[in-house]
Amino acid sequence: MAQHNLRTVVSFEFIRTVTKKRFWAATLAVPLMLAVVFGLLYLSRSATDTAADAQKSAEFTISYTDASGLITPEQAKVFRATRAPSPEEGIRPVQAGTIDAFFDFPADPATEKVKVYGADRGLFENNKYSAVAQAMLTQAVSARIGSPGLSALARSDATIDTKTYRGGVETAGFMSAVPPLSYVVIFYGLVILLSGQMLNSTLEEKENRVTEMILTTLKPTTLISGKVLALFAVGLVQIVVFASPLLIAYLFFRDQINIPDVDLSALVFEPLPMIAGFLILVGGFALFTTTLVAIGAVMPTAKEAGNFMAVVIIMIFVPFYAVTLIFSNPQALIVQVFTYFPFTAPVTALLRNGLGSLTVGEGAVVIAIVYIGAVLMFYLAVRLFQYGSISYTSKVNIRTALSSGRRVKAAGGQAG
Template identity: 55%
Template sequence: MKSSSRFTANSMNWRKAEMAMGQHNLGTVISFEFFRTIKKRGFVIATLALPVILVLIFALVYASNASTKDTAAAQKSARFAFTYTDASGIIVPAAAKLAGGTVAGDPAAAIAAVKDGTSEAYFAYPADPAKESVKVYGADKGMFENDKYQAVAKELLAVSAQNQVGSPELTAALTGAVKFDSQTFKDGSVAPGVGGIIPPLLFLVVFYISMILLSNQMLNSTLEEKENRVTEMILTTLNPTTLITGKIISLFAVGLVQILVFLAPVGLAYLFFRDRLALPEVDLSSLVFEPGPMITGALLTLGGFTVFTGVLVAIGAIMPTAKEAGTVFGPLVAMMFIPFYTFSLIISNPGALIVQIFTYFPLTAPVTALLRNGFGTLNPVEATVVVVELFVVGTLILRLAVHLFRYGSIEYGRKLSIAGTFRRNELAAK
C-alpha cells in the first residue's frame, strides 16, 4: 500500500509539472526539483540535525570552558608549602621562600613527611640537573592538580638559573624567548608563505563539502523516478538533456542551502563566543589571495564537480535500484580520498610517478590538483592541462549519462547494457 501511494503521489506531482514543462522550460525543471527536495521531511531533518548538534556541542563546550577557566584561575592563585634540598647550588633561597619553600635538613625525613601527609611536597635538586633528574614528591590531589608540583619545581629552577646568568639577553636566548621574523622570496618578491596556501585550499574544502552533501542526492535523483515507474511519462513531454541539466542545477542550489545552514552556527559561534569556546583566532590580514591559484582552484573545483556529477548520473541511469547503485557509489566516493595516502609525496615530490598518475586520472585529479595548487607545486602548464581534461571528460560523461538515461529510464528489472544502448541507437538511425 505504501509503495502504491508513493507511486500515485509522485505521478500526480509529475503530472502537474508536465503541464508547466510543455515547452521544455529548464527553469521550471530547476524550480520543481529544488522545491520538491527541500520540502521533504527527511531533507529538513538531515539539514537541521547537524546545526542543532553543533549548537548543543558549542553550549556544552562553553559551559565546560567557563568551569575550567574558573578552576585554573583558582589553582593558579593557590599556594602550597613545600620543602627542598639543593645539591646544585642553583636555587636562590629568596626565590624559594617567596614560592612557599623551606630548606629540608634530611631528604629521607622530607620524603617521609610527604608520605604521612604532614608535608605537601618535597623537591630534591641534584648536583647536576643537566645529567640527573629533579625528584618531585607530593601528596596526591588528583591527576590534573598533581601537575602543579612539577610546574612549581621547574619554574623555581628556571627563575634561579636566570638569576645566576644575570643577563636578560642571555636568558632570553637560553629560554627560547627570542622572536624571529623570517621572509622568503620568490621571483624577486616576498613569498606569501602560509597566508598564500590557505585561500586556494579552501576550494578543496568546498569540493569535499559539496560532494559529500550532494553525491547521494545526485545518484538518487534519477533512480527515484525510475523506481516509481514514472520516467516514461516524464520523457514523453521533456527532453532528457533538459531534465538532467535541471536536476544538476537544482541539486547544486540545494547543496548551497545546506552549506549555508551548516556554516551558520559556526560563524555565529566564532563572532560572538570565540573566547569562551577556545576557537583559534584567524588573522585575515595575513591571507594572500593570489589571482592565479584562486582562479585555478575555482576551475578545478567546477571541473571536478562536473566529472563526478556525470559519473553519478550515469550510474543512476544504468542501475535499476538505489541498492544496486550503492555498491558502486562507495568505491567512487573513496576515489576522492585516495590522494591523501600520498600527501607527503604531493607536497615534497610532485614529480613522483604516483603523484603524476593521480594528477591526471580524472577521478583523483580534482583533489590531487587542488592540493598541489594550494601548496604551489602545480605549474601553469599542468594546471591548464588538468582543467581542460576535467571539463572535456566531464562534458563527455554528462553526454553519455543523458544517452544512458534515455534508454535506462525504462529498464526496471536489470542493469542497462551500455554497448546495447549504442546498438539500439544505430538501429534507430537506420
C-alpha cells in the first residue's frame, strides 16, 4: 500500500510539472541559449583565425639603439627597424605617437634589461613589442653563436622591461587593470548573493496574500522603487561586511596569519575606466534586480519562479564561454554580441573595460543599454505587480497586463 501511494505521488508530481508550458519554457531556455552561444563561437572562429594571422604578419614601426653591437643593419632591416641616434631621441617619437616602438638594447643583454617603449594598444596586444625585441636579439645571437660571451644569452631569454604610452603619458599596464577589474568580482558577488532576495521581494506579499492591503496605501511604483533601492542598500551592507574582515586582517594581523605584503600603492586608479566601470556595475545590477523583481511579480510561487531565476543568473556566466576571445580578440562577433546584449553586457563590458579594449564610444553605448534596460524592466515590474497582485494561483499574462495598463491610462485621459 505504501509503495502504491509513493508511486501515485511521484507520478502525480512528475506529470503535473512536465505538462506545464512554463516548465518547458524555463528548461529549454538554457540549451537554446547555449546553442546560440556555440553558434556564435563557430561563426567567430574563421574571423578570429583571420585576425590571428593578420596579427602575426602585422608590421609596426620600430626604432632601436644597440650598445651591444649584436644587431647588424642587415638583421634590423628584416624587422624594418631603423637606428635611433640616442635613447632619448628614440623614446620621444613613441611618446608623441609618431612611431610605434623603440628598443634600447644594452651593452650586455645577458645581465642587463632590454628596455622596450611602445604605443599603448591594450594590455594583451602590448606583448608584441617584447616578443619582437626578443626575436631581434635571438636572431642576432644565432648569427654569432660562436662567440663564447654569448653562451649564457643563448640558453635563456633576455630580461625585457616594457613601458607603453598613451597620449604622451606612460601607462601603468596590469596595475591599472586591477582596480576596474575588481568591479567584475563585486558584480558577481552582489547578483549571486542577492538574487534570491530580488526574486522574493515581490513574491512574499503575493504568497502571504497581503498585496491588496499594501496597494490600498502605496502606489505600485512607490512599492517597487522602495524594494529596488532597499536591495541596493542591502548590497552595500554586504560589501562592507564581507570586506571588513579582509581589511582588518591585512592592516592589523598580517604578520600573525602570514598574509603576503601586497604593495597597494602600486595600483593605478585611472579616472575614466573607474567611472565607466562604476556606471556599468550600477546599471547592470539595476537591470538584474528589476528583471528578477518582474519575474517575482509574474509567478505565483517561489518554486515556479526559481526556474526562470536560474536562466537569468546563467546569463552572467555565459560570457565566460568566450573569455579567451574577450581577452585576445575583442572585435570577434561573439564578443560584440555579448558586449551589447543587455544581460551579458555588464560582465563582458566590465572585463573589456579593465583590459583596456572598451573604447569610450562602446562604453557609452553599453551604459545606455543597461540603464534603458533597467528602466524598461522597472516599468514592466510595476505593471506586472499591479495587475498580478491578486493572481495567487496562476502566472500573470504579460500581454494582458500591459494592455490592461494602457486601457486604464486611456480611460483616465478620457475622464480628464
